Structures are given as C-alpha cells and as structure tokens.
Amino acid sequence: MNQQLIEKIVGEVLGQLTKVNSEPKQQPVLPANTIPIAVSARHVHLSQEHVEILFGKGYELTKKSDLSQPNQFAANETVVIAGPRGSIERVRVLGPARSLTQAEVSWTDAMKLGIKAPLRESGNIAGSGAFTLIGTKASLYLEEGLIIAQAHIHMQPQDATNLGVQDGDYVTVEAAGIRPIAYRNVKIRVSERYRLEMHIDTDEANAGLITQGATGYVVRPGEVSQKVVEGHSTPESIVNKQYSFTKKLLSNDDVRDIEASEIIVEKGTIITALARDTARDLGKSISVRK
Ligand SMILES: [Zn+2]
The missing domain is CATH 2.40.40.20 (Barwin-like endoglucanases)
Known part of the structure; x- marks a missing residue:
C-alpha cells in the first residue's frame, strides 16, 4: 500500500473518531414530514352478530393489548380464515366489534387462500373476496369482506x-x-x-x-x-444506476461523489468504515464484482 493510501485511511479513521466523540448520543432531529410506520399483520374485524356466531351467544371480545390508534385493541380471540385453496390459522381479531365484518390480508395470504381480494380502503367491502371464518363454536361463510388494505x-x-x-x-x-x-x-x-x-x-x-x-x-x-431529508434519502436521479469503481481505495468522498445507487468495486478494493457509513446514510449499496 502506498503512503498516500495509508494517509487517506488514517485521515478517515481519525475523522470518524472525532465525529463519534463530538456528536455523542444525539437524537437525530426528525423533519416535520416524518411519518411513523406500523406494519399491520393480517387481521379480522367482526360485527357483534358474527362474534356471537363464532364464539357463542352473548360472547364479547376480550382485550389482549391496546393498539396504537385510540380505543382499538388486539383481542385474545383468533379465528381461522379459510378459502378454496388453503387456510390460515390464528388470525388475530381486532376490537371493538364493528358494524361490518372484514378480513384484511396480504396479497401473499390471498394467494394461499385461493381468494381474489381487491385492494381497498378499510370499510369499503362491497364485492370484495368471499371467505370462511372458523371460530370456537361455529364457522361462517361470508360472500364478501376479504380485502387487501390500501396503505x-x-x-x-x-x-x-x-x-x-x-x-x-x-x-x-x-x-x-x-x-x-x-x-x-x-x-x-x-x-x-x-x-x-x-x-x-x-x-x-x-x-x-x-x-x-x-x-x-x-x-x-x-x-x-x-x-x-438531508443524508437519509436517495434522490430519484441516482436510483437504479450502477457505477464501476476501479481504484484501490473507496473513500467517504468517493461514495459522496458517485452519482449511482449501486457502487461495484473490484475484488481487493479497500472500503473505509466511513465510506460504508456514508453509503448507508445515502442509501447506496457497495458490492464486490464477481
Ligand atoms: Zn389503519
């Protein structure tokens, strides 16, 4: 390794150390348009009438845990969703009971069940997928109500x-x-x-x-x-572009300068830790040419 390369690496390592020491445990300030994301697993909403068919006369859903939206809860009760091609067990019921029974599943689930389910907003179930629900007391065939929830x-x-x-x-x-x-x-x-x-x-x-x-x-x-969002996003202009990097050392500056989302380096290329951090921050990937 030549002197210049060594100096460059040492410089970046020192830069990294200084950075770590000077900005300890600071919470990043999130921009105003930041949205927390919650992943909804498959679930079922039931009408009170259907609660009683599936779990017994006079039965009421019982709370297992609160959901993030006020007054909504995950119930202890689960059901089986069945379709012509397969079934999915232990599907969580969400409470409280609603006016309409509705099952929200993923496209993958719908394929497993063998049910054609439309992409819909919650509550808009007219003409959506037909499915069977199985509870502890009985099963119930519904002409509509199975949807893939619109984000x-x-x-x-x-x-x-x-x-x-x-x-x-x-x-x-x-x-x-x-x-x-x-x-x-x-x-x-x-x-x-x-x-x-x-x-x-x-x-x-x-x-x-x-x-x-x-x-x-x-x-x-x-x-x-x-x-x-400075430094935490990929501008559209660089998405899906590859860049072949041929030098021996990939530095932080190189990662910043390369206007591609995928940086391909040769086998044996040295990638500095700071370069890796920067790539991650900028949403760029670094891979080695095979
Ligand atoms: Zn929602």
Missing part, C-alpha cells in the same frame, strides 16, 4: 395542516432504509380520534425491509426527496 396514514387535523394535506388525499411516502422504497397512492385519513401513523401490510413492509418502528416521509408532488 394509509392516520392523522389528526393539526398533522394534516402541518403536512399541507387533506382527508382523502393520496401522497407518496418514501422510506430510506437499507432497501429504499416509495409507497404511492397512500391515502390520508384525518380524524381527531387518530394518532399520526402510516399503516402498511406485511407484503409492503417486506418489499422495503421495513420493521416496526421505521419511519417514512411524505413527498409532495414535484419535490425531490433529497431536499426533504
């Missing part, structure tokens, strides 16, 4: 004002994790009863390697995401 954001009127959106609007939400992703046609739902939170299903979460506790941010039409 949406619950928020209070003040959140809507802050974000410049209205109830019923559709927005794009980007999440810049290790596999950056944009969710389009995300419906805004405004109510005093809500708490700011985006709900996506497990297929959507898996596509972006999203886990509970992740955040996204609303991108308004015409806005470039990079301006919205």
Whole structure:
C-alpha cells in the first residue's frame, strides 16, 4: 500500500473518531414530514352478530393489548380464515366489534387462500373476496369482506395542516432504509380520534425491509426527496444506476461523489468504515464484482 493510501485511511479513521466523540448520543432531529410506520399483520374485524356466531351467544371480545390508534385493541380471540385453496390459522381479531365484518390480508395470504381480494380502503367491502371464518363454536361463510388494505396514514387535523394535506388525499411516502422504497397512492385519513401513523401490510413492509418502528416521509408532488431529508434519502436521479469503481481505495468522498445507487468495486478494493457509513446514510449499496 502506498503512503498516500495509508494517509487517506488514517485521515478517515481519525475523522470518524472525532465525529463519534463530538456528536455523542444525539437524537437525530426528525423533519416535520416524518411519518411513523406500523406494519399491520393480517387481521379480522367482526360485527357483534358474527362474534356471537363464532364464539357463542352473548360472547364479547376480550382485550389482549391496546393498539396504537385510540380505543382499538388486539383481542385474545383468533379465528381461522379459510378459502378454496388453503387456510390460515390464528388470525388475530381486532376490537371493538364493528358494524361490518372484514378480513384484511396480504396479497401473499390471498394467494394461499385461493381468494381474489381487491385492494381497498378499510370499510369499503362491497364485492370484495368471499371467505370462511372458523371460530370456537361455529364457522361462517361470508360472500364478501376479504380485502387487501390500501396503505394509509392516520392523522389528526393539526398533522394534516402541518403536512399541507387533506382527508382523502393520496401522497407518496418514501422510506430510506437499507432497501429504499416509495409507497404511492397512500391515502390520508384525518380524524381527531387518530394518532399520526402510516399503516402498511406485511407484503409492503417486506418489499422495503421495513420493521416496526421505521419511519417514512411524505413527498409532495414535484419535490425531490433529497431536499426533504438531508443524508437519509436517495434522490430519484441516482436510483437504479450502477457505477464501476476501479481504484484501490473507496473513500467517504468517493461514495459522496458517485452519482449511482449501486457502487461495484473490484475484488481487493479497500472500503473505509466511513465510506460504508456514508453509503448507508445515502442509501447506496457497495458490492464486490464477481
Ligand atoms: Zn389503519
């Protein structure tokens, strides 16, 4: 390794150490358009009539745990959802009982069940998938009610004002994790009863390697995401481009300068720790040429 390379590496290591020491345990300041993301696993909402058919006359759902939205809870009760091709056991019932029975599943689930389910907003079940529910006392065949839930954001009127959106609007939400992703046609739902939170299903979460506790941010039409969250997003101009890096050392500066989301280095190329950090912050990947 030549002297210049060594100096460059030492410089970056020192820079890293200084950075660590000078900015300890500081919580990142989240921009105003940050949206907490919650992943909704498959679940069922039941009418009181159907609760009593499935679990017995006079039966009422019992609370297992509170959900993030006020007054909503996960019940101790579970059901089996069955379709012509298969069934899924232990599907959580959410309470309290509603006026309409509805099952929200992922596309993957719907395929396993063999049921054609439309992408719908919760509550809009006319003409949706037919399915069978099995409880502890009986089973129930329903002509409609199985849907794939449309991604949406619950928020209070003040959140809507802050974000410049209205109830019923559709927005794009980007999440810049290790596999950056944009969710389009995300419906805004405004109510005093809500708490700011985006709900996506497990297929959507898996596509972006999203886990509970992740955040996204609303991108308004015409806005470039990079301006919205400095250093934690991938501008559209660099998405899906590859760059072949041929030098012996990939530094922090190189990662910043390369305008591609995928940096391919030669075997044996030295990648500094800071370069890796920067790549992660910028949503760029570094891989070795095979
Ligand atoms: Zn929701």
